[in-house]
Amino acid sequence: MSSTGSLERLLKLLFRLPGIGEKSARRLAFFILQQPPSFAQELAEAILSCRMNLHPCPECGNLTEREVCDICADPLRNRVSLCVVETAEDLLVLEEHGIHQGIYHVLGGRVSPLDGEDIDPSSLDRLRRRVEELGVREIILALDPQVEGELTAQSVLSALSGLKVKISRLSYGLPLGGSISFADRATLHAAMESRTTIKDEP
Structure with missing residues (x-):
């Protein structure tokens, strides 16, 4: 060159x-x-x-310049509904479109054996602690509809085993193999509204 x-x-x-x-x-x-x-x-x-x-919020993992992020600090957020995402970018997309009015948990990674990727156990431990302490009633898994998303969902389910909480997942209105980060508002809204329950509260 x-x-x-x-x-x-x-x-x-x-x-x-x-x-x-x-x-x-x-x-x-x-x-x-x-x-x-x-x-x-x-x-x-x-x-x-x-x-x-910028640093990860110690509560949810979102990026923030403050001690905790604006979402975690907002007393008006619905704290019984928690949305789990892989990255802070996914959280930003959902927030920009006004898809979720509750709180979030950023895993900070995904399960992808072929790429040698896994979720930090401390993130899953923190998720379980937050669910118990906040009295969360529904967890929404907003994970990409790919093989890695399925494996990540299974890791989250395993980490939350034994908790009395409803767990749902975004509908496959999201294209198979697609990414939340590139989905438009209409697609995300439809996926959130038609989410499917994968574990009901006992």
């Missing part, structure tokens, strides 16, 4: 972003270079600020 060292470094870094190919990385790089220097400075500062200031 014929480019300067600085440009080559930028292209390589952009190429490492998920969903970004060589052409997209080049397009992004030249877009940044065509902006005023203040734009690059602001972009760099915003990225660094997020990296330095």
